[in-house]
Amino acid sequence: MTPLILTQFGFLTLGTLGYIDLIAATTNAFNGALLARRPSHYKHFTVMGVILLAYAGGIGGGVLRDILLNKVPSPLVNPWYLIACFAAAGIALLITLRSEVKFQDGLFQFMTAFSLPWYAIVGADAAVTAHLGYGAAVLIGVIGTTGGRFIIDISSGVIPQQLVRGGFFVLTAAMTAALYLILKEAMGMSVILSTGIAFVFGFGFRLAAQWLGWEEWEPWEPADLKAGEKAHTTLGQGLRAELDPKDS
Amino acid sequence: MTPLILTQFGFLTLGTLGYIDLIAATTNAFNGALLARRPSHYKHFTVMGVILLAYAGGIGGGVLRDILLNKVPSPLVNPWYLIACFAAAGIALLITLRSEVKFQDGLFQFMTAFSLPWYAIVGADAAVTAHLGYGAAVLIGVIGTTGGRFIIDISSGVIPQQLVRGGFFVLTAAMTAALYLILKEAMGMSVILSTGIAFVFGFGFRLAAQWLGWEEWEPWEPADLKAGEKAHTTLGQGLRAELDPKDS
C-alpha cells in the first residue's frame, strides 16, 4: 500500500527542497494540532476545527512565503501537503485524547523545537533562488517559520508568540536561515549537508532556550504581573517533573 | 437610469463566472453587514466600519482566492464589486436599524445559507482553469467561501466560524465545490447547469444543517460549559418562535 501510494500525486518528483518543505508543513501541522488542544489556545474547537487549524498552521508559513515570492503556493500545487498535514493533525489530536498531560507537554515542547528549522531553511533557499538579497532571504525564512504560528495564535484569540516571551522563537528562525545561507552560499556546501547542520543548530538552540528558560527581554513589567511570570516553567523543569512525579 | 449604469464600468463584459463572482461578493457583503450588527460581533463599529467590514467580508474570499492563484484580485479590477457590495451592506445596515430582532435572525440564517455556495463554485472553477488539481480546486473553493467570514470574525474578536460548531460551514463549502467539479468536469455539464445544481445542493444542505441543528463533533467538553451550549437555537426553533411568539 505505502509504496504504491508514494508513486501517486507526484510524491517522487518533489525534489530535495520539496521534501524538506513537506516535512516543514507536516511537522508544523502536527505541532499545530497539539497547540490547538492546549488550554492556552483551545476554544471549543470541533474535531474538524482542530484539523483545519493545524493544516492552516502547517501550510501557512509556506503559503505566505510563496505569496511573498509571487508564486502559486506549493502546498496548493501538490496534494501530498493536504494528505500529510491532515494525517499528522489527526494523529496529534488522537494523542491529546489518549495520553497524559505531562507526556503531551513534553511532546509539544519537543515538537516545537523539531518543527522549527525546516521552513527557515526552505524559505531562505527559495528567496535566494528568486534572486532576492540575503537580508530578504533571512526575512522570508523567519516569515515561513513563524507564519503558521501567527495564524493559529490569531485564530485562537492569543497574542502572537513572536511578540511575547517565547524562548527566542524569531531569533532561532533568523539564525537558522542565516546559518543555512552561510553554509550553502558562502561555503559551497550541498543542500543536504547545509540543511543537516542548520537543522541541528536550530533544533538544539530552541531546545536549549526552552530547557534553560532563555527569554527575550521585556521592556517594562507592571509590578502586579511579576508573580504570575515566576510560575513560567522551562522545558527542563517540565521534563524533570515528568521523570520524578514527586517533584511536582 | 439602471439600464444606463449597467453599461458602465464593464458590467456587460463580466462573463458567466464573473457574474457568479459578483453575486458571491454581494451576497456575502449583505450577510457580512447583518453579521457585523449581531450582538456576537458588534463592537461599537461605526456606520463606515460596518460597511467596510461587510465589503471586506464580501470581497475577502475572492481576493484570497486570486492571491493564491497569483492573479490581481478580480474585485479590484472591476468597480462593480465596490458599488454592489457597498449598496448591499448599506441596505443590510438599514434593515438592522429598522426591523425587529426576530426578522433579522431569520434573514441572517437564510442569507448565511444563500450566500454560501457561490464562492465555492467560482473558486473551484478558477483553480481548475489555473491548471491546479481537483484537491486544490476544492481547497480554493473552501478558502473562497469561508475567507470572508474569517476576516469578519478575526476583526470582531470572535473565534473563526470554521473552527467551532457552525452547521457544517466548511464541509458544505467543500461538498458544493466537489459537486460542481463532478458535474462540470466529469459529467460535462455546462457552467450554468452545474452552478444551478451545486447551488441548490449547497444552499439546501446548509439550511437543513441550521434548521435541524446538525453540528460538528467537539472532542471534549468541560462540564461547566454544557449548560450554555444547550441554549443554542437552531434555525427551525428560531422560525417557529417567530411564527408563534407565545413559544419564546
Added chain:
Amino acid sequence: MTPLILTQFGFLTLGTLGYIDLIAATTNAFNGALLARRPSHYKHFTVMGVILLAYAGGIGGGVLRDILLNKVPSPLVNPWYLIACFAAAGIALLITLRSEVKFQDGLFQFMTAFSLPWYAIVGADAAVTAHLGYGAAVLIGVIGTTGGRFIIDISSGVIPQQLVRGGFFVLTAAMTAALYLILKEAMGMSVILSTGIAFVFGFGFRLAAQWLGWEEWEPWEPADLKAGEKAHTTLGQGLRAELDPKDS
C-alpha cells in the same frame, strides 16, 4: 559614515516614489512602536516583539499593496526598509522608556497624522501604474495606508481602528489618494508637487479631526456605554492639558 552607508544597498536608485514608500514604511514603523507601547495595545510584548510589530506595521501596508498588485513586495527587495524601520522602531521604543506620558500622547497623535498620507499616495500611484482604474487606485491607497494598523490591532487583540471611531482614519486615506490622483492624472502636476499638496491635505485633515474630535457616526449606542465615551479626549484637549498641567 552616513554618506557612505547611503551608497549601499541601492539607496540611491530608489526613485521618487521609492523614497516616498520608504518614508511611508519608516514613519508607520515609528508610529507602530509608539502604538504597541500604549496601554490600549501593550500586551507584555518583548523588546524584539515591539520592534517586530512596528516593522510589520511599517511595511505591512506596502506588502499588502504589492501582493494585491501581484508583485514581489518592495520592502522585501530593498534592505533599506528593514534598516530604517528597525531604527525608527528602536528610537520610538527608547522614547517610550525615557519620556513622560503626556509627551508620548502628543507625539503619537502627531505621528498618527504625519505617517498617514504617504502610503495613500504611493498606493494610488502604483495602482494606476499597474493599469487599474481610479476606484481601485483609491482602494489600494486605503489598504496601503490602513493595512499596517490592521496588523498591529489584530496582533494586539484590539478591534481594528478602521471599524470604530478613529478620527476619519479611512476617509482621510481615501481623500488623500483621490486628491493625489486628481492633481497628477487629471491636472498633470508632477509627482513631487502632487505628493506635497496631497500630504499637506491628508496630514492637516487628520490633525484637525483629532484636534477637533471629529468622529464617524456610530449607528446605535447602548445606554450604559455612553458615559465611557464622553471620556474620549481629543488631541486639542490633550495638548492644552500638556501646556497647562493644572487643567488635567
